[in-house]
Amino acid sequence: MDIKKIIIDENITIREAIRILDKTAKRILFVCDNNNLKGVITDGDIRRWILRNGDLSAKSKEITNYEPKYITKTEKSQAKELMKKYSVNAIPVVNINREIESVIFWDDLELKDDNEEKTKLDIPVVIMAGGLGTRLYPYTKILPKALIPIGDIPIIERIINKFKEYGCLNYYLTVNYRKNMIKSYFGDIEKNYDISYLEEDKPLGTGGSLYLLKGKVNRTFFVSNCDILIDADYAAMYEYHKEKKNLITMICAVKNITIPYGVINLKDDGEINNMTEKPEYSFLTNTGVYIIEPEVLELIEDNTFVHLPDIASKCMELGMRVGVYPITERAWMDMGQLDEMQEMINRLEGK
Template identity: 55%
Template sequence: MDIKDFLIDENVAMIDAMHQLDKVSKKVLFVTKENKFIASITDGDIRRWILKKGNLDAKVKDIANYNPKYLVESEKKLAKDFMKKHFIEGLPILNENKDIVSVVLLNDEEYDIKRELSIPIVIMAGGLGTRLYPYTKILPKPLIPIGEIPIVEHIINRFNKYGSNEFYLVVNHKKNMIKAYFNEIEKNYTVNYVDEDIPLGTGGGLSLLKGKINSTFILSNCDILIEDDYEKIFKFHKDNNNLITMVCSLKTIRIPYGVVEISKNGEIEEMKEKPILSFFTNTGMYIVEPKVIKELNENEFIGFPDIIEKYKRYGEKVGVYPISENNWLDMGQIDEMEEMRRRLDKDE
């Protein structure tokens, strides 16, 4: 990786900065103006901007920290301790002209933050998986293999790395196959099964957990992977006193046509050639307070987005935690499933 990968001009669009952060796989970039180091920008800076302003058209200069931390060459040996002290993952080293001569990264093997997220994880694993037919004619969607293990085990393993060891699978379609799989493998966590005898939707199945979960929990679909800091998401939820926090991913789509806007009198008002649209979409992962389970009607079919809409009408606090497009893997459709396989094979 080249040092230039960590540098970004202050006039670059925020969305491009998010893509560059994904590329370097660290959470900080160093901002330049006329090739001079002037600021830093982190994934946290971008997230706070989105939540406060909701503006996806911002530039780096609107968001960056213009009082950045750095060390000079003579202090380089202090970099690791400096980064640990200030909880930062990357630090620029400047020469006497204040030019960046190197970037020091905090190596995870040398400094590993202990993960603690001991809360229940609920995974909706009872759907028919009709979009993944014919795979789901043979296997239930949670057991479709991505590499050497099924998708639901990938999900569980990621939460388990953060300290979660209590899992609830809401099962219906081909549920005995799911139970048999987890009964046969070695694991250091507990899997509880919640039998959904009739389809109750992505929200209604939670009513079957009454009396079983009485604390904040995470709800996840069984066909997604979120590659982000779960502990940080949970902390955000608690710090903001949300009833529900929805994890949302940036999505960028290029329209492969020229788009025409027509005025009221039937004339062409504006033409855009192959425009790029950016928006946030629901990933299917949520942090949820136990009140939601307690207030659900039993055996009522309802989607979790409908539950969110209901609480919004009641004035309850429902928050959004934005992540980058690269941090959300979805296998809801066959082409997306193949992309997930390629991504996981590459990471491994």
């Protein structure tokens, strides 16, 4: 790739750095002064800043690591060993003036081990597949949302395939609307994983349907809506959840919104206090993916409609830990509406 795309100035905002990370999808940026390497910023640096509730309008120098790892041309043969030693997924190659000449990425073909695999989790996954999918009408007049194809593969199968990369082989599908079509589909395909069905007699919401898990799951599990894909490290999410001893961890995406107008702030007497042209705001948005401990199931009442955010609020009221694992906006693909579905198709097909 053109390395200029991942070289930034330390004075750009963290919000802009996130935007560049999203666009390049390389998980690392190099902070330079006239192409001379000064530091690096990784997606992990940004995640830690967000978790500290840091201001995204602050300058990138606030999160820059000014002791970056790098190699020279003569050390290229040691790149893989050094990347393993320092747990980095990219390392720049610099000249005698510390100017970046190239970057070696861990996922370069010459660095990959043939038997290299992702961390195996082997924990249960619950996929919410019972909704009506009214925002995707008229597709959902014929098919349940879970079976709407993204390319030539139904969205629910794409979700399962993503979790399978991390060794997850046990799936629970909450079903209601057109449930027999979903069961028939998975009954007809060849698969190397197990599926169980949690059948709702009536819609119970994303939280109420989890009541049906009681007696079936007694360990940490993932929950995912059936209209989203997360392109991030599921093992890192799980490790963070355990490290923080959360009862629930929400996977949340950083969403940047620009107001396309000048915004006016007033004083109490109606006089203009200040004006901001096209201000930018950043929010953490619930993606619909959670990591949950089995104790949470005891808080859910039988045959009661409730959504998972309401259960999370109840946990917080009881003093239980509910946390967030932030990801970038690009790592979250949503097909909840028709235009978003087309965007997901375009991204997965490389358009």
